[in-house]
Amino acid sequence: xxxxxxxxxxxxxxxxxxxxxxxxxxxxxxxxxxxxxxxxxxxxxxxxxxxxxxxxxxxxxxxxxxxxxxxxxxxxxxxxxxxxxxxxxxxxxxxxxxxxxxxxxxxxxxxxxxxxxxxxxxxxxxxxxxxxxxxxxxxxxxxxxxxxxxxxxxxxxxxxxxxxxxxxxxxxxxxxxxxxxxxxxxxxxxxxxxxxxxxxxxxxxxxxxxxxxxxxxxxxxxxxxxxxxxxxxxxxxxxxxxxxxxxxxxxxxxxxxxxxxx
Numbered sequence: 129x130x131x132x133x134x135x136x137x138x139x140x141x142x143x144x145x146x147x148x149x150x151x152x153x154x155x156x157x158x159x160x161x162x163x164x165x166x167x168x169x170x171x172x173x174x175x176x177x178x179x180x181x182x183x184x185x186x187x188x189x190x191x192x193x194x195x196x197x198x199x200x201x202x203x204x205x206x207x208x209x210x211x212x213x214x215x216x217x218x219x220x221x222x223x224x225x226x227x228x229x230x231x232x233x234x235x236x237x238x239x240x241x242x243x244x245x246x247x248x249x250x251x252x253x254x255x256x257x258x259x260x261x262x263x264x265x266x267x268x269x270x271x272x273x274x275x276x277x278x279x280x281x282x283x284x285x286x287x288x289x290x291x292x293x294x295x296x297x298x299x300x301x302x303x304x305x306x307x308x309x310x311x312x313x314x315x316x317x318x319x320x321x322x323x324x325x326x327x328x329x330x331x332x333x334x335x336x337x338x339x340x341x342x343x344x345x346x347x348x349x350x351x352x353x354x355x356x357x358x359x360x361x362x363x364x365x366x367x368x369x370x371x372x373x374x375x376x377x378x379x380x381x382x383x384x385x386x387x388x389x390x
Contacts, residue, residue: 164342178214186229189214190233196292199300202240211327214331216330217331230324234325268374285302285319
């Protein structure tokens with residue numbers, strides 16, 4: 129009885145976090161489209177704080193890059209966005225600051241990915257089966273991700289660093305699947321170096337031209353959405369339809385299992 133109560137409370141808590149995170153993203157996107165001046169004010173304020181913090185920015189970059197690679201937590205923490213601003217404004221001050229910022233971000237990313245991998249190795253299978261649905265990782269999603277890791281493990285770990293969801297869960301799933309530790313570290317090193325260097329360099333470009341970017345944000349967002357829809361329709365339509373059918377079957381199976389348990 130007590131175990132069921134704890135399970136329900138935990139489920140409700142994470143559902144609330146997911147709702148809050150989705151709401152924040154929606155609100156921020158709406159502000160960026162309709163009130164870009166508010167975002168400009170916020171970024172200007174962040175620039176002043178970053179300059180005041182000085183060398184503490186290295187610690188922020190290091191900590192952010194660790195936390196955002198943790199399973200679950202990494203989805204909720206906007207570490208990459210922090211890296212763009214902190215790395216951009218502080219790295220813009222000179223090549224020395226830029227180099228140190230990239231190094232600290234690389235080390236943090238290596239540690240964060242390694243923690244996720246070993247947690248997956250020790251607890252991954254049971255955790256994903258019991259709680260995966262709470263984070264959008266149902267049986268169907270896990271099946272697809274595991275298949276892709278088996279087929280393209282290197283690319284998934286390396287390029288997965290650039291998306292908050294895959295960044296937080298791919299090392300964890302790779303560990304749960306028993307990926308060889310040596311292989312994982314090779315992919316981890318390549319991915320962390322590529323991610324840190326790219327994000328902080330993009331950060332410098334963003335903070336230099338953010339006013340122009342914000343003025344065209346709605347067009348950029350619309351372009352991304354159109355490109356995504358076109359890509360899925362022409363290149364991934366069959367795979368997408370197959371995924372929808374499998375997801376519907378998964379929902380039906382879970383509903384039937386829930387009734388049988390009663």
